[in-house]
Amino acid sequence: MESSYSMECKDGTAKIVLTGRLDAASAPKFQEKLRELSAQKISNLVFFAKDLEYISSAGLRVIIFAKQKLGADAKLYLIGAPAAVLNVIKMSGLDNFMIVQDQYPG
Amino acid sequence: MHRIDSHPTHKHAKFDLRVGKPLPFGATIVPGGVNFSVFSRHAASCELVLFRKHEPQPYAVIPFPDEFRIGNVFTMVVFDLDYEELEYGFRMDGPFRPQEGHRFDKTKILMDPYAKAIGGRDVWGKIPDWNNVYPHRARIVYDDFDWEGDHPLENPIEDLIIYEMHVRGFTRHPSSGVKHPGTFASIREKIPYLKNLGVNCVELMPIHEFDEFENSRISPVNGERLMNYWGYSNVGFFAPKAGFAATGKFGMQVDEVKALIKELHKNGIEVILDVVFNHTAEGNERGPYISYRGIDNKTYYILTPEGYYYNFSGCGNTLNCNNPIVRNMILDCLRYWAADYHVDGFRFDLASILGRDQNGAPMHSPPLLETLAFDPILGKCKLIAEAWDAGGLYQVGSFPSWGRWAEWNGKFRDDVRKFLKGDEGALGGMAQRLQGSPDLYQSENRGSRASINFITAHDGFTLMDLVSYNGKHNEANGENNSDGGSDNLSWNCGWEGPSTDEGVRRLRAKQIKNAAALLLASHGTPMILAGDEMGNTQGGNNNAYCQDNELSWIDWRLLKENDELFQFFRKMIAFRKEHPALRCIDLLNRGNSSGYPCLSWHGQKAWNCDWSAESRCLAMMLCESGALAGRPNDMFLYVAMNMHWDMHGFELPVLPGGLAWHVFANTDMRPPHDIWEVGQEKAAENQGEFLVGPRSIVLLTGKPRT
Numbered sequence: 001m002e003s004s005y006s007m008e009c010k011d012g013t014a015k016i017v018l019t020g021r022l023d024a025a026s027a028p029k030f031q032e033k034l035r036e037l038s039a040q041k042i043s044n045l046v047f048f049a050k051d052l053e054y055i056s057s058a059g060l061r062v063i064i065f066a067k068q069k070l071g072a073d074a075k076l077y078l079i080g081a082p083a084a085v086l087n088v089i090k091m092s093g094l095d096n097f098m099i100v101q102d103q104y105p106g
Numbered sequence: 107m108h109r110i111d112s113h114p115t116h117k118h119a120k121f122d123l124r125v126g127k128p129l130p131f132g133a134t135i136v137p138g139g140v141n142f143s144v145f146s147r148h149a150a151s152c153e154l155v156l157f158r159k160h161e162p163q164p165y166a167v168i169p170f171p172d173e174f175r176i177g178n179v180f181t182m183v184v185f186d187l188d189y190e191e192l193e194y195g196f197r198m199d200g201p202f203r204p205q206e207g208h209r210f211d212k213t214k215i216l217m218d219p220y221a222k223a224i225g226g227r228d229v230w231g232k233i234p235d236w237n238n239v240y241p242h243r244a245r246i247v248y249d250d251f252d253w254e255g256d257h258p259l260e261n262p263i264e265d266l267i268i269y270e271m272h273v274r275g276f277t278r279h280p281s282s283g284v285k286h287p288g289t290f291a292s293i294r295e296k297i298p299y300l301k302n303l304g305v306n307c308v309e310l311m312p313i314h315e316f317d318e319f320e321n322s323r324i325s326p327v328n329g330e331r332l333m334n335y336w337g338y339s340n341v342g343f344f345a346p347k348a349g350f351a352a353t354g355k356f357g358m359q360v361d362e363v364k365a366l367i368k369e370l371h372k373n374g375i376e377v378i379l380d381v382v383f384n385h386t387a388e389g390n391e392r393g394p395y396i397s398y399r400g401i402d403n404k405t406y407y408i409l410t411p412e413g414y415y416y417n418f419s420g421c422g423n424t425l426n427c428n429n430p431i432v433r434n435m436i437l438d439c440l441r442y443w444a445a446d447y448h449v450d451g452f453r454f455d456l457a458s459i460l461g462r463d464q465n466g467a468p469m470h471s472p473p474l475l476e477t478l479a480f481d482p483i484l485g486k487c488k489l490i491a492e493a494w495d496a497g498g499l500y501q502v503g504s505f506p507s508w509g510r511w512a513e514w515n516g517k518f519r520d521d522v523r524k525f526l527k528g529d530e531g532a533l534g535g536m537a538q539r540l541q542g543s544p545d546l547y548q549s550e551n552r553g554s555r556a557s558i559n560f561i562t563a564h565d566g567f568t569l570m571d572l573v574s575y576n577g578k579h580n581e582a583n584g585e586n587n588s589d590g591g592s593d594n595l596s597w598n599c600g601w602e603g604p605s606t607d608e609g610v611r612r613l614r615a616k617q618i619k620n621a622a623a624l625l626l627a628s629h630g631t632p633m634i635l636a637g638d639e640m641g642n643t644q645g646g647n648n649n650a651y652c653q654d655n656e657l658s659w660i661d662w663r664l665l666k667e668n669d670e671l672f673q674f675f676r677k678m679i680a681f682r683k684e685h686p687a688l689r690c691i692d693l694l695n696r697g698n699s700s701g702y703p704c705l706s707w708h709g710q711k712a713w714n715c716d717w718s719a720e721s722r723c724l725a726m727m728l729c730e731s732g733a734l735a736g737r738p739n740d741m742f743l744y745v746a747m748n749m750h751w752d753m754h755g756f757e758l759p760v761l762p763g764g765l766a767w768h769v770f771a772n773t774d775m776r777p778p779h780d781i782w783e784v785g786q787e788k789a790a791e792n793q794g795e796f797l798v799g800p801r802s803i804v805l806l807t808g809k810p811r812t
Contacts, residue, residue: 023190024188024189024190024191025190056190056356057190057356057357057358057361058190058248061248061250065250088353088356088358090291091286091289091291091351091352091353091358091362092291092353092356092358092361092362093291093294093362093364093365093366093368093369094361096365097252
């Protein structure tokens with residue numbers, strides 16, 4: 001599957017749909033995309049990950065980096081991530097950074 | 107902005123290159139590429155070998171152009187590499203003249219000594235491809251973990267209660283009830299347990315990358331595969347053991363370790379790493395080429411005049427720790443773990459080797475130990491030496507310290523064990539150990555801060571085995587029971603091994619509580635072997651280094667079965683935390699308002715201890731000043747120890763008016779009357795004398811009558 005990221009922003013909530021692979025090869029492009037958010041006031045950052053096949057540490061870092069940029073008050077959601085993706089996030093302890101849910105809003 | 111120094115100047119095949127920066131050593135991500143830098147004094151040339159992750163053959167070999175060598179360092183930037191999918195190594199060409207110390211072999215692919223992550227043993231125990239041209243593969247780590255303001259805890263060492271654990275053995279047993287048994291991730295799951303027990307520091311047995319298949323073989327006794335389970339044999343010093351990480355198969359072990367340390371810190375628990383700088387996994391002249399041997403054998407190892415390997419470690423070779431290059435590597439390594447992993451301290455395995463010169467002779471002021479003592483980045487790290495080596499150097503009490511180094515106090519272990527089993531003439535030694543071993547550490551004003559007290563450690567019997575076996579039972583190790591120490595100072599309480607006899611079982615439980623009381627009431631920093639608090643056994647094996655099975659894994663079912671032991675440990679730990687007089691490093695210099703000595707010795711008669719060889723009765727009284735403890739009034743602590751097989755009356759010292767003796771613990775009693783919650787001590791019926799049962803310890807507090 002082609003990796004792609006679509007994004008829409010409304011009322012302080014940014015919704016991003018992730019598909020395909022998010023790894024070192026695709027992460028820079030993704031990070032560039034997220035940079036668009038830095039000009040706006042975002043309080044909820046929502047990643048829809050149902051069609052995300054694979055996330056590597058480089059991919060995770062982009063997500064965590066985005067959260068850092070937005071500040072401690074912003075909430076980061078990971079929605080509908082497949083078990084394989086979720087497992088990696090939990091085992092490495094990076095799930096502390098985000099709210100993991102099946103649906104948005106939960 | 108594009109910096110001018112981020113543009114390639116050279117090309118090799120499809121790779122863009124430019125001369126790199128010699129420092130830092132290793133592989134570093136730089137704008138547009140990766141900077142590689144590796145030292146070799148004696149190599150004539152060097153090649154960079156690149157693999158895609160897990161692929162059997164390299165996809166590129168890039169020679170370092172001669173103009174890319176700076177002094178003895180080969181350095182090069184390679185542009186446009188996919189660092190996540192990359193594994194890299196070096197090939198070095200140079201002389202093969204073992205009698206001169208050189209063993210170059212340009213066909214071998216060598217791991218970077220500074221590799222921050224190492225692939226090849228990603229999943230514990232998975233049989234590797236023995237024909238792999240490059241079995242332990244350097245990988246690149248992107249260093250951007252979010253610590254969220256975390257900081258090493260920097261607690262005073264005397265306030266620590268250290269808990270020594272094997273990462274895998276702690277939760278590998280099916281009874282542990284964790285999601286990913288045997289991993290860093292599952293220690294995170296057990297943090298509530300550690301907090302409940304009350305320990306505030308975990309000491310992790312080696313977590314640097316090692317090869318669990320080193321010397322792997324099948325046990326002749328039970329047919330189990332024996333492995334290098336403990337891991338005291340480094341492949342790389344900078345990389346965490348991938349096979350200990352639940353995420354090892356995804357190459358995310360670095361994150362997993364950092365997440366663990368961050369979470370432990372959040373819960374007030376420090377992390378000390380057991381580091382092994384005395385030798386490497388390359389063994390002697392018959393061992394494999396992993397890295398150091400092929401990069402610069404003569405620099406990295408201590409060699410005999412004929413070019414063979416000295417074996418002060420008992421493991422085939424000896425790292426040349428006081429060669430300036432190796433010294434710097436060790437320093438870089440410790441700084442990396444302190445700065446990038448927020449580690450709180452280090453325990454140095456066979457640390458006396460670190461004080462030997464390049465010919466193996468012990469030095470008066472070893473430069474490496476001095477460097478570590480004064481290093482600014484390690485300035486708040488705990489430095490703990492195992493102050494002996496396998497070459498016969500024994501430095502407990504005399505390890506060069508500059509006031510910075512603490513020691514595993516082997517004398518504490520031995521003296522407490524003798525006292526515990528009722529040996530003659532053990533009183534004097536026990537008294538020294540209780541007050542922080544001034545006989546060992548008073549010189550140079552080191553004080554009790556230098557003493558890490560322990561009765562058991564990974565090396566030797568567990569506490570349950572110490573009271574269940576007279577001799578070691580290491581047959582399953584496949585060495586005819588010749589391995590492991592034979593002088594264990596243990597006593598089986600009347601029956602060798604497991605027993606159904608109620609009397610034997612009671613006595614063992616009591617002896618374990620006695621040990622816990624002695625350990626936690628002594629000055630110096632106590633260390634508990636993980637599992638001792640629930641009576642974990644290794645079936646009498648006192649050297650379980652190769653036993654990756656139920657023999658060595660902690661059996662969590664014992665927690666329920668031996669709840670009384672757990673409760674005793676838990677309450678003793680709380681007692682120690684409550685009473686600064688048990689931890690204070692200068693108690694004898696502290697005054698109090700009661701006019702009593704801060705520390706005094708007693709026996710069956712108050713103020714009059716019988717120190718003769720036949721005596722097995724000793725009592726210690728501490729006057730804890732209110733100022734020290736933050737209380738309005740002074741408080742008294744009294745520890746009565748009767749290691750004789752008969753009951754004895756102990757005359758109690760008279761307390762200042764208004765105070766009365768209260769019982770905190772009495773190991774002769776069955777639960778729940780063996781120990782109370784801190785602050786819930788019960789007033790003693792007889793304030794003049796206490797009858798202390800056979801082989802029993804009583805702890806009293808002197809406080810206002812409640």
